[in-house]
Amino acid sequence: MATPLHDDICQLVRDPINVAALVHHVRAPEDGAIFTFDGFVRNQSHSRATLYLDYEAYETMALAKMREIAAQLHEKYKIHRVAIAHRLGRLQIGETSVFIAVSAPHRAAAFDACRFAIDTLKRTVPIWKKEYFEDGAVWADGELPPAPAATPHAKPAS
DSSP states (O other), X not given: OXXXXXXXXXXXXXXXXXXXXXXXXXXXXXXXXXXXXXXXXXXXXXXXXXXXXXXXXXXXXXXXHHHHHHHHHHHHSOOOEEEEEEEOEEEXXXXXXXXXXXXXXXXXXXXXXXXXXXXXXXXXXXXXXXXXETTEEEETTOOOOOOOOOOOOOOOOO
């Protein structure tokens, strides 16, 4: 396995993400900016009250894809360090599910790289979210089964 060129962190965790440690890791004297993205569990989805979320991943592939994203950031932007962490398992309302920190000498590169990182992660990393509601659960971007509805008796075809 090749040694990484940069001192980046890419991790999947089952305990709460240590946001402060990740920000501290990417911070360096030669940098002038750190941009972060903190994605956390909200209390509703599609106008329905969310109880909690469950995240699952194809872990080896997810970590490899996260490392690819970090490498792409270094190729595309003038940045210093990257930290990407995603939580797995059950998360309660308000808990961080994904955190990204990018440091750079200048704010524009850090900002652009952080945005690219979260957008690419959501599209390409095999992590799946199941949302739980009082009346059932659904995988994100999926549909709940229709609620049973009272229907009149069908009439025979004419």
